[in-house]
Amino acid sequence: MALVPNPSQPGLRIYKPSFSYWYPSLEQDSESRSHLLHKIGAFYRKARKRLPRSQHRRPQGLCVGLLNPVSNIVINSLISTCKRKRGGGSSCCKGVQDDLERRSLDALVAFLTRLFPNLPESLALHYLRLADADALVAARVIVSHHGMKRFDDSEPAVLDMAPIKCAALAVGYPDPDRLVHAWRNISGCIDDTLHLLAMLHKPSSDCSHGTSKLARMLKTPPSRLSCIISKLTRMLNNGPSPGCEKDIWWAWRLAASRRSRPCSDPYLHTGLLSRTLQDAIHGFYLQALAWLPAGSSFHRSLLKAGYCYGPLDPISNIIVNTIWYDTALPPTMKLELDLDVIGTQGLHRVENRSLYGLASFLCTRYHRFDFHQALQCLVQADANLVLADPNLEPSTRSAPSFGMGGTVLMRCRPASSPLCNVVEAQGPPDTSLEEAFLAAATAASHPIPDAQVKLLTSCKAMLESALPLLQHGSDKLSYQDVKRLAMLLCPESAHDCERAFLPLPLTVYPLAKLAGMYTRISKKDPKFELHTICGVNDRVCGPTSFPPKYGHSHVNFVATPKSPCGGPAALFFAEISNNDQDDESFCCHVALPPPCAAQIRCLYCEYIGTRIVHPAGIDFHGRESEFEKMACGKDPRNGENVPPWRAPYYSNSQIINNRRSFAENVYGRKKEDSLYDDLDEHKSVDLGSISIRQLFLEI
Known part of the structure; x- marks a missing residue:
């Protein structure tokens, strides 16, 4: 990771991605x-x-x-x-x-x-x-x-x-x-x-x-x-x-018991730490999406400014940052069709930016920290700045953390791992909270960093009467809860003003395709109502021809039990046939791994870098046989031997390179960003010319 030169503000330590990893010669x-x-x-x-x-x-x-x-x-x-x-x-x-x-x-x-x-x-x-x-x-x-x-x-x-x-x-x-x-x-x-x-x-x-x-x-x-x-x-x-x-x-x-002496390593493997932290942060965003009301109302604000750093726990920070941005800079128009889907790449990008914001906060706050040490501290603290920085909230040395227990989204007990005491042992902070949050906002490419600094240094006092809303029980936030938080965070904004509507008919190809996906997912478990599709990989099993065709899609989505029973949101995994063959499709509950735990592997999702949570007890395409074929030098798609003169399409090194490119993506616009252009800038966009793959998945 590279430190960005900043001569105008020498106290700020702002980090950006770098592809200079150490590997043995x-x-x-x-x-x-x-x-x-x-x-x-x-x-x-x-x-x-x-x-x-x-x-x-x-x-x-x-x-x-x-x-x-x-x-x-x-x-x-x-x-x-x-x-x-x-x-x-x-x-x-x-x-x-x-x-x-x-x-x-x-x-x-x-x-x-x-x-x-x-x-x-x-x-x-x-x-x-x-x-x-x-x-x-x-x-x-x-x-x-x-x-x-x-x-x-x-x-x-x-x-x-x-x-x-x-x-x-x-x-x-x-x-x-x-x-x-x-x-x-x-x-x-x-x-x-x-x-x-x-x-x-x-x-x-x-x-x-x-x-x-x-x-x-x-x-x-x-x-x-x-x-x-x-x-x-x-x-x-x-x-x-x-x-x-x-x-x-x-x-x-x-x-x-077979290692009697500690194993020291002269090299730092910062990239490995980053991937673990990014997986943990992805879990926080899945839970934040489940706690926010259904629909695409807040997707634009979450992707633009809903970062997980701040003075609260990571999920509460995402919710507060999202609601505040949506209130302070509301969209000038609203989609006529409410899409219950958030772009996969856009979600990963805001997660990656959050990581650099968290690390830049700690390195600015404590100049003796380098990027690797900051990541170590964040891992110990479950990406929670209240736990990582003892001077952020001196009166509180613990803060609630979140997780998915079983198949239900719920708050978990605080981390049992020992908290990071490195900062506390080395003395007081070198900079103020304002400077540290400014470094975080700058590293995360926040649209209005100065305004976010003002928010983060005062939001706990502003939300004092409403903080119990963020101590999530078994139910997600209602629109009334969101409205109350919005009025406290940004009382000067007219949140309920009338807005024009962008006509976006269902006949537009990507939206029609997504609507079909909603229908198929809903049929799989009629007891649940779709809340948000929060991860899609439509490149499973393939390509098998030219132009490329793929046999299946892997999808994560959040759903809630239908009335009258109701209940907390649950995370699901679906494997959907791209050929509309329902007999080859299925969906099931999945448990979100706790922060800093291992993930169930999938060759196809790892190959393109998507952070999709897969089931532990059910077989799916990309779980076992594909890894076995790759291990013995065969093409995982068809089991044929790969000629010695041709590099394999799927290989361990190729998977690692693709995941690294995806994990370091913090800049640049994606096709899916065009969905929100008219909401902010009144630009015309021809969504009918964008395929679903381009809109939500193109790398």
Whole structure:
């Protein structure tokens, strides 16, 4: 991130996007690979001592798995043994065995890049070296550097068998499904497995001089060694009894005990922190949209000035900034057709601007902060300036935070993670609140920064009698609530003045297309009424032809229960066929992950950079099979092999580059902005010539 020169106001620290990220050089990559291959070779020598000579001349299994690397090799070697005995061949992994250590390293890299978005292969190597080639220990280090402090609170499906299968596919393992099946069996009886693995090295007093060299070295009689191996083999083959299967978070907890010293990294991975913070901020905007009244009345104001920084919690700041701007600078016209949709790119852009506003506030307020330190503080504070800056509200060291519990939008308890005390420990602020908010407004490209500074430094006093409205209960804000807040925030504005209407008939192509989407979504769950479509990706499954055609769309929308029951708003995910085939479409409730937790991955949505919340327990296009095809060098769209001379259409590096471009987008107009042009500037716009893809999704 780049600091903008500002000689006229030297006290302000204003940051803008920069694409200068640190990645290991080719020389560093080569050095890391050599170091890791040496380490992995030592793992295989240790594993050889745990297996009897009758099993292998040398271990044949990969070192990727859910335990420590040596145990993984032992388990995977027994899987290979079972496969060889059934097939009758001399080796199940003859091709892998030629260069097993290199393949194990490649599998570890594939494991990490499947588990984490935004992680290039070079950084995966870097983290594996920091973790001594232990994949799950490396994953814990990555989580720490991502600022994913609530990774443990993520959906169970975030940590599943998919990374193991992709790792196996990436190195040409002959039977990835069998490997996954065996580890799933182990997961169902992990306590017994750990006990048996520990016994392989447990000393025994009944060793005799007639035992083999291996048994004497292990101090374990051959009979006991054979028994242990037999029990492990049966576990791999037979699996746990019904009902014993469980998620694999036990492996995550075990990995915490394998790192006795803290893992230091001389490099700063600011981009990883930014992505975590942007995902958290996106959640705040989804909730703010749910609390505001339905319809497009406030979409223009939210996209132009509804930032999440301010003296309140992030969602309240979004609501206050949006209502104030809509009141202080109301549109001169109003759309005749009320669109319950907000542009995907415009929403992401205001979220990105909010991040730079938050960071610029802290760096201006405390000059000893650089951008990376500001992001660290914001992650600890859940992007809440009241928690990040102890001098913003000295009498209050906690503020409510928001989240989606289950499928319902609701306020969550304050973050359980420790608050950031870095600022407090380093002394008083270097600048005033006015200067810090001015830096935030400037960095966020606010249309009238000086006016926003005046608002943010006085809104708590202005709203004192109405603050309970922002302590959200179970119901969203009514129009009467909004009107009351507007009169308090901007009493001099005539909010109820009559406005002209912009004639915008339903026959306009994009609007007709969206109306059809509303209808189809409403039919999926008649108990709910559509509130707002808040994220669309119509580039799922494809392109399959020229001009490009895509098979499906992924959509997030907020809906509320219909009367007479009523109730709080809920977040939904829909996969909609672009060919109007209803049998291929579905929608379901989704739970918004808590701030700084992991997201359910989707190859197609990540590829174009959209922040769409996906379901954890339902399969969808882009969740599993597409990642598996990509891992083994095939085209995810059709499963065909990608020729060596042609770069793959979908690849990990391409996904990362696209997401980075989308995440750093804070400037420039989009097609969807033209929808609001006539509301402010009385310009004529030919919406009929804009397709739905251009209007809401074009990158």
